[in-house]
Amino acid sequence: MPGMIASDKVEVLAQVDVLVIGAGSAGCCAAISSAQQGANTMIVDRYGFAGGTSTAVLDTFYGFFTPGETPRKVVGGIPDQVVDALAKHDAMFLRPNTYGAGTGVTYNPDVLKWVWDRLLISNGVKLLLHTLLIDVEMDTAGRIIGVVVATRQGLRRIKAKRFIDASGDAELCHLAQILCEKAGEIDPAQTLTTTFRMVNVDFEKFNAAGGKQMLSQKMAAVDLEKHPLPRRKGSFHAMPIPGCAATVAVRVADVDPMDSEQLTDAEVQGRQQAFVFEKFVRECVPGYEKACIGGLSVHIGVRESRRVYGEYRLTRDDCMTARTFEDTVLVCGAPIEDHRQGKDGQDETAWAYVPDGQVYHVPYRTLIAKDRDELWVVGRCFSATHDAHASCRSMGQTMSMGQAAGMAAAMSLDQACGARDVSVTGLQDQLRTLGAVLQMPDKPADISANGWGANR
Ligand SMILES: Cc1cc2nc3c(=O)[nH]c(=O)nc-3n(C[C@H](O)[C@H](O)[C@H](O)COP(=O)(O)OP(=O)(O)OC[C@H]3O[C@@H](n4cnc5c(N)ncnc54)[C@H](O)[C@@H]3O)c2cc1C
Structure with a gap:
């Protein structure tokens, strides 16, 4: 039940414009983007460091480059700033690969923790770690107006005008009783991995x-x-x-x-x-x-858990036909990579590729929970079917979702409108100005190990 704990008796810790739940790759980019647009932004996470799966489990960003003989770089903006900071510290190289998931950006995850800290703080985001979301506060119209978090000082409330669920598990949506698909509910759930x-x-x-x-x-x-x-x-x-x-x-x-x-x-x-x-x-x-x-790894890596039903659900067909959308806010060329257990207990990862040399568009509507004006959903729990998620879950894309939703949340405050009424062309223009890639670039990428600089 939403509001089981939320009560006037719980002290208010902060009142902000935009509150991001979860400081994984998606949440950090959402918070940075929102703050860069001038919104008073806070991000909370249950762990003592930012990055979520990117720093607790992994070491390689996929999704920046399309697979194939002539790879293209299809991610830009804040994700580039992240890799630039890693490169400056000599803490990354490109791991060339023609197929598989394409060329990866392999990094030192402990340096990445520090990069996230610095990018968040230098952009004016209020970072609050060791803070667990446990309840949601709603008004009589059913709008989310605050959350309850367990902090080191006890339970506290955080009030906000806009919310971004970047918890990976759609924790905020679940607490607010917003419809989600559970992993394994329709298709077999992807396997888990301790790295x-x-x-x-x-x-x-x-x-x-x-x-x-x-x-x-x-x-x-x-x-x-x-x-x-x-x-x-x-x-x-x-x-x-x-x-x-x-x-x-x-x-x-x-x-x-x-x-x-x-x-x-x-x-x-x-x-x-x-x-x-x-x-x-x-x-x-x-x-x-x-x-x-x-x-x-700090914990076992969970590939999927809950995915929200949003204003649009990305489908396998969208990915496999390289579909375009008018409200695109990022693109993806990564294959469907579905980690499953085979009949004899052996590995049976299923791969399916986007038509060679192409990308599909990811619409803005996949980042908005259905019928909501105050809530965006990014990263692992965005609105997609099992198959589409198995393609669009690489961190190049989760970071791109974050930067789009963070920007949209801040714009919705400037434009005094809800998530669904944000000017999409205005959002796309701002994203392009930031360096985001919204269509297939003509120029092939340099995927040699030291090629990062040539792509910037
Ligand atoms: C084993 C494995 C291997 C993968 N391999 C790759 C790879 O090589 N390259 C690649 O690009 N992608 C890979 N992926 C996919 C990719 O890592 C994820 O899709 C992506 O990291 C998800 O990012 P996110 O920000 O949405 O979620 P997460 O990184 O999971 O972040 C969610 C954050 O929310 C916080 N949180 C959750 N609940 C609460 C709460 N109640 N209160 C406060 N905070 C909360 C968590 O602590 C966490 O920091 C892999 C995934 C797995 C599991």
Whole structure:
């Protein structure tokens, strides 16, 4: 029930123009964008650092570049400012790839935590960490007018004129009883992954022994009695930290991430799998003999949980036909990458590509919760079907959603209108001025490892 806790007895901590719930890649870009437009903006997160999945779990932004023989850079604006700051600190490189999810921007996630801090604070965003959203306050017309958060000082209320749900799990929408699709409700939910970093890897030896291809062969031929790998695939890739490899290999299936007991089991299973992989690479893979796990993800990575039903739902057909929309606020060329468990328990990731060399448009309406004027939804919980989400979930796109919604929220205050009545052409003009990409560029991108600067 919304308002179970919200009451006049709870002290008001702050009153702001725009409140962003969740400081993941989408939320941070939303807050920065809103503040850049002059709105008094606050962002809250339950953790002690910003970045969400980008810093707690991962190390590579996908979605900046289209896959294929002549990649194009299709993300810009605030996401570029993020990568520029990483580049300035020598904490990123491009990881060229023709297919897969395309070329990645691989970074040091701890430097990224600091980059998020600085970008938020220097743009005037009020950052409040260790703050958990637990309730919503609504007026008699059903409009959200505030939230209740659990802070270090106890329960507090935060009042705002506009709200952006960037919680990944659509927590604010769920509390406000706004309709969401739960992962697994219609299509099988994507699997979960605990990532881990191996330190003291001898990459020279690894590459001399055949590198990535050799690793795939070793995995395919593994003695499962000795090394019960949960799957015989996975990415072990170098990071901008000497001797350090990041992995996306663990796979935990059939979990409801909104159920604490199931999520606890998944965390335990994920860690256990990580150490099975560690033993395997140390014993079987040249270059990893003296390596060990030097860090596990802060928590298991959840690919999908809840997605809101918005003013428009992006569909598989939209992605696969490279559909265009008049109210586009970002574009995407990433394939559908649906991590599933196969029949024999083995990996069965399903890939489907956007027509070669093309992108689809993502309409502004996918970022507005249905029939709401005060609420935008960005990132992992935006309005899309399972398949469309499996394409449009890369961080190049979640950051682009954030910058569009943050800008729209601030504009709605300037224009004294609701989310649905913001001038879309005005929004698109402002986004282009910021550097956002709203259509396929003509110029091919430079995807060489040090090519970032050439694309700016
Ligand atoms: C295992 C895995 C591998 C992936 N691989 C890649 C990859 O290599 N490259 C890529 O580009 N994309 C990848 N993705 C997808 C991408 O990482 C996500 O779609 C994206 O990071 C989601 O960003 P977000 O900001 O929407 O959500 P999140 O990053 O999940 O951020 C949500 C934030 O909200 C906060 N929050 C949640 N609830 C509350 C609450 N009640 N109160 C306060 N704060 C709250 C959380 O703490 C978190 O910081 C992967 C995803 C997973 C899970």
